[in-house]
Amino acid sequence: MKRKFWKSGVFVLLALMMVLAGCGKNDNAASTTTNADGAKTDDSGSGSETSSGGEIKVGILHSLSGTMAISEVSVKDSEMMAIDEINAKGGVMGKKIVPVVEDGASDWPTFAEKARKLISEDKVATVFGGWTSSSRKAMLPVFEELNGLLWYPVQYEGLEQSPNIMYTGATTNQQIVPAVTWLLQNKGKKFFLLGSDYVFPRTANKIIKEQLKVEGGELAGEEYTPLGHTDYTTIISKIKEAKPDVVFNTLNGDSNVAFFKQLKDAGISSSALTTLSVSVAEEEIRGIGADVLAGTYAAWNYYETTDTPENKTFVAAYKKKYGDDRVTADPIEAGYDAVYLWAAAVEKADSTDVDKVKAAAKDLEWDAPEGKVKIDGETQHLYKTVRIGEVQTDGQFKEVWNSGSPVKPDPFLKGYDWAKSLSEGK
Amino acid sequence: MDVIVLQLFNGISVSSILLLIALGLSITFGLMKVINMAHGELIMIGAYTAYVVQNLFADYLPDSMFGWYFALAIPVSFIVAFVFGLVLEMGLIRFLYGRPLDSLLATWGVGLMLQQLARSIFGAPNVGVKSPAWLDGGMTVGDNVFPYKRLFIIGLVLICLLAMYVYIYKSHSGRRMRAVMQNREMAACLGISTRRVDAMTFAIGSGIAGIAGCALTLIGPIGPAIGTYYIVDAFMVVVLGGVGKLVGTVFGALGIGLSNTLFEYWTTASLGKVLVFACIVAFLQWKPSGFVALRSRSLDN
Numbered sequence: 001m002k003r004k005f006w007k008s009g010v011f012v013l014l015a016l017m018m019v020l021a022g023c024g025k026n027d028n029a030a031s032t033t034t035n036a037d038g039a040k041t042d043d044s045g046s047g048s049e050t051s052s053g054g055e056i057k058v059g060i061l062h063s064l065s066g067t068m069a070i071s072e073v074s075v076k077d078s079e080m081m082a083i084d085e086i087n088a089k090g091g092v093m094g095k096k097i098v099p100v101v102e103d104g105a106s107d108w109p110t111f112a113e114k115a116r117k118l119i120s121e122d123k124v125a126t127v128f129g130g131w132t133s134s135s136r137k138a139m140l141p142v143f144e145e146l147n148g149l150l151w152y153p154v155q156y157e158g159l160e161q162s163p164n165i166m167y168t169g170a171t172t173n174q175q176i177v178p179a180v181t182w183l184l185q186n187k188g189k190k191f192f193l194l195g196s197d198y199v200f201p202r203t204a205n206k207i208i209k210e211q212l213k214v215e216g217g218e219l220a221g222e223e224y225t226p227l228g229h230t231d232y233t234t235i236i237s238k239i240k241e242a243k244p245d246v247v248f249n250t251l252n253g254d255s256n257v258a259f260f261k262q263l264k265d266a267g268i269s270s271s272a273l274t275t276l277s278v279s280v281a282e283e284e285i286r287g288i289g290a291d292v293l294a295g296t297y298a299a300w301n302y303y304e305t306t307d308t309p310e311n312k313t314f315v316a317a318y319k320k321k322y323g324d325d326r327v328t329a330d331p332i333e334a335g336y337d338a339v340y341l342w343a344a345a346v347e348k349a350d351s352t353d354v355d356k357v358k359a360a361a362k363d364l365e366w367d368a369p370e371g372k373v374k375i376d377g378e379t380q381h382l383y384k385t386v387r388i389g390e391v392q393t394d395g396q397f398k399e400v401w402n403s404g405s406p407v408k409p410d411p412f413l414k415g416y417d418w419a420k421s422l423s424e425g426k
Numbered sequence: 427m428d429v430i431v432l433q434l435f436n437g438i439s440v441s442s443i444l445l446l447i448a449l450g451l452s453i454t455f456g457l458m459k460v461i462n463m464a465h466g467e468l469i470m471i472g473a474y475t476a477y478v479v480q481n482l483f484a485d486y487l488p489d490s491m492f493g494w495y496f497a498l499a500i501p502v503s504f505i506v507a508f509v510f511g512l513v514l515e516m517g518l519i520r521f522l523y524g525r526p527l528d529s530l531l532a533t534w535g536v537g538l539m540l541q542q543l544a545r546s547i548f549g550a551p552n553v554g555v556k557s558p559a560w561l562d563g564g565m566t567v568g569d570n571v572f573p574y575k576r577l578f579i580i581g582l583v584l585i586c587l588l589a590m591y592v593y594i595y596k597s598h599s600g601r602r603m604r605a606v607m608q609n610r611e612m613a614a615c616l617g618i619s620t621r622r623v624d625a626m627t628f629a630i631g632s633g634i635a636g637i638a639g640c641a642l643t644l645i646g647p648i649g650p651a652i653g654t655y656y657i658v659d660a661f662m663v664v665v666l667g668g669v670g671k672l673v674g675t676v677f678g679a680l681g682i683g684l685s686n687t688l689f690e691y692w693t694t695a696s697l698g699k700v701l702v703f704a705c706i707v708a709f710l711q712w713k714p715s716g717f718v719a720l721r722s723r724s725l726d727n
Contacts, residue, residue: 197695
């Protein structure tokens with residue numbers, strides 16, 4: 001009798017697991033059909049001929065599982081879309097691009113390991129991937145050792161330059177530095193710095209503090225919370241006491257939800273206190289609630305509402321492929337740019353050889369959805385237009401300021417006297 | 427002075443949230459000796475239930491009714507989490523009584539599966555829950571604003587606590603539950619169906635986690651990983667309070683909530699958390715069974 005119970009229990013558990021596994025599979029199949037196709041063609045082509053035949057293999061390495069999947073899956077989607085579009089137009093050098101998709105699983109050693117696998121085993125021509133600075137730092141030595149080429153699509157803290165990485169997201173002088181200047185000119189002098197406790201916010205705030213000193217700002221307070229922190233009542237009390245004009249928000253991930261909800265509950269409206277975020281884009285607004293964020297600001301290079309003909313096509317294509325409820329955002333667009341820029345460089349070099357592609361990529365221009373971008377040959381970052389947007393009640397941004405023309409990337413802030421100590425410290 | 431009042435309020439508010447997430451855990455962990463690592467995911471189920479109820483209201487009912495979705499979301503969250511708990515108990519937990527370490531591993535696995543399930547159904551990004559309009563704003567006293575949401579959660583916790591107290595100490599089935607927990611064989615001899623009591627107890631603990639999840643949608647993120655943010659705090663409360671006693675859980679939550687806000691105010695968020703942990707470690711060195719169990723031991727002596 002007892003045995004029977006045991007057995008039935010195991011059955012129930014097994015059934016439960018199968019149901020769950022089934023659900024997972026269905027969903028994956030729906031969202032990554034192109035992935036499966038790619039893998040198929042990849043199998044038939046592997047071994048015999050890689051880039052000499054009718055196809056060129058490229059790696060896509062993002063976190064498709066784990067805590068970063070939230071952000072990275074949509075970047076993978078836009079990169080896959082760019083590949084499909086280029087293939088539909090006949091591919092590069094007349095060859096089809098075949099993506100090899102790997103999951104970095106939000107784990108930095110896994111990123112390094114998969115990058116090594118993509119370059120040495122799959123022999124991919126280039127890799128598009130990464131999101132967190134930790135994942136980039138983990139992959140960097142692998143790409144340098146094996147002379148691979150990584151296209152990194154996210155804004156980051158700067159102070160880095162690798163000959164084997166192309167940075168298509170903003171560096172600090174294309175996002176944070178102009179945002180601080182804009183705030184000082186338009187919103188007030190007293191800054192409260194709030195960030196998650198890891199490398200990006202710490203470095204960003206170091207830069208901001210130096211900048212405030214020379215541009216006449218004032219530091220009202222500085223707080224860091226652990227990643228995933230969800231109670232901001234005490235921090236909000238501190239903000240209230242410090243009475244800043246501006247909160248410069250470098251919080252990452254879910255903490256933003258808790259912070260903004262609780263700020264609103266504490267009776268601090270967006271008109272009474274200006275907040276500017278550098279990690280809250282369209283995708284994040286959906287999860288926080290547009291009604292909570294309306295009236296706050298963000299600094300990026302691209303918004304879904306950015307008014308260019310290229311962007312209209314891009315947004316329409318993205319929504320058509322992945323659903324009307326999906327939104328585009330800055331890193332999603334930077335990933336898309338990366339694929340096109342690489343393809344253009346390969347065409348120009350008439351080769352997929354990393355050194356030749358790099359040489360061809362120098363000063364390459366392209367009409368991206370965000371407007372004209374250009375690869376800076378010296379730093380391998382992009383010239384990008386800086387945009388400050390205000391969140392509207394429909395969850396989209398209204399652009400309130402832009403830099404007019406693309407800004408030259410300056411990852412080490414060499415163009416700023418006050419930043420000398422920072423690059424030396426590094 | 428204002429700040430002290432506000433921080434005290436913040437501390438009580440944090441404590442009430444801790445209490446709500448730990449209440450269900452203290453029942454399953456304290457009374458049944460089951461280490462339920464899936465407790466956080468039961469919280470998540472409650473939160474997503476609130477999200478679904480909200481969407482149903484937005485889609486099928488007139489706008490004027492929307493504000494009241496939350497009143498319905500609370501009982502529905504309880505029921506959905508209750509049913510999940512019941513299925514979990516009957517399918518898995520019942521085979522693991524008396525094997526706390528095995529229950530830890532098995533429920534952790536279940537937790538991971540539930541997270542993936544949520545990811546498959548609702549997608550990996552956070553979802554937005556709009557709080558009802560009648561909870562917007564706050565009570566202004568002098569310079570301080572006491573948000574209605576926080577007051578509402580404090581009230582909700584008090585009601586849950588009272589309901590738990592009445593259920594465990596006053597009701598017929600609560601009495602049977604205590605009998606089974608204290609002496610299973612004896613209770614079985616007296617004709618109590620221990621299996622049914624186990625299932626009910628676990629399901630009620632799960633249901634309360636569902637209510638906690640529903641309440642958390644007012645103040646924090648709602649995503650597949652929401653449970654992992656709160657599970658450690660919940661265990662801290664239960665262990666600090668002394669397992670198996672409602673009063674202990676209340677003390678544990680108040681202790682951690684208040685000291686957390688105070689330390690955080692004096693230092694920083696990261697350091698505040700470290701200090702809280704240090705205090706708990708020190709306290710458990712001194713009183714290894716937590717706040718309340720000690721009292722009974724001194725009586726024994």
